[in-house]
Amino acid sequence: MSQSRSKENVSWDQIWSKLQPLAGELEVMRQDQLQKLRDFAKKISLTVLVISAIGMLMLISDDLQVFGMVVIAASMVIGCLVYHFSRGGHKSDFVLRYKSQLMRGLVKSLEPQMDYHPTAGISRSEYNSYGLYKTRPDRYHSEDLFIGSIGGTELKFAEVHAEVKRTRRDSQGRTSTYWVTIFKGVILQADFHKEFYSWTTVMPDVAEKSFGWFGRKFQSLGGNLVRLECPEFERDFVVRSGDQIEARYILTPDMQERLLKLHRRFGAQSRFVFSGSKLMMSLPVSGNLFEPKYDSAANCQNQLKRITHEMQGLFSIVESLNLNTRIWSKQ
Structure with a gap:
């Protein structure tokens, strides 16, 4: 086997020295926007006061x-809405500039072979093809696409929010529509370090955790079940595969331990699919990653450090799963 290594570690001081001038320019832009918003707010307030005074006379x-x-009432509501949409437009412009310039530079400093596209994502059809979830989404959004390679491993991940539409009927027979989240978090695809031809899925084991021995027996009804030797892995996951031998070739005791650690890091609903010599995974995240706060200074190091931590947490999956260690059959 061969070991492909990523770049040497770069210190935060080195990263910040490169990005600080651009961060300063973005902060000047943000302050200019905020001043314009303050001036605009004064004009709106004056207009609302004049219209309200006329309304008072009518009383x-x-x-x-x-x-x-x-x-x-209308003058107050319209004034608030106009200010809200104006602020939203300025915020969107700033966030896009921050992401496409400062965060893209950050990505290149951390992993030179990776690229970042803030407005792109993983397509709905690609998401469906991964087979991580059986339910097809009715509403789908993906953004913050990272794509490239780390060491010898091709990598792609993005934020995804997939929802399905449901209807319900109340006691009076009236129907209403509501949305249920299928998945919210990060979808990641990585080149696996072994060649294989069948498929293997590693899903959260809800049945055995909930119903014990009966749940374990119930699992076998789904077919293609793979039983592994690690009790902890068996307790947390249910494994199915089109090829029992390949499943064990992929899920060695070492890989099982690595997946368990990743599972603990990202939560109990993490899922993994091995197909076409690639690994796909869903990593649930409750918040919104890679988002700068408009109320924080663009040259605030703590904010950029937070985003750096979020990026590194996902970049490190390549090392956590030892994906850069190439088996002789896959170079």
């Missing part, structure tokens, strides 16, 4: 009281 007349109250 004097019995015939115009209702209309006066509508004028006052």
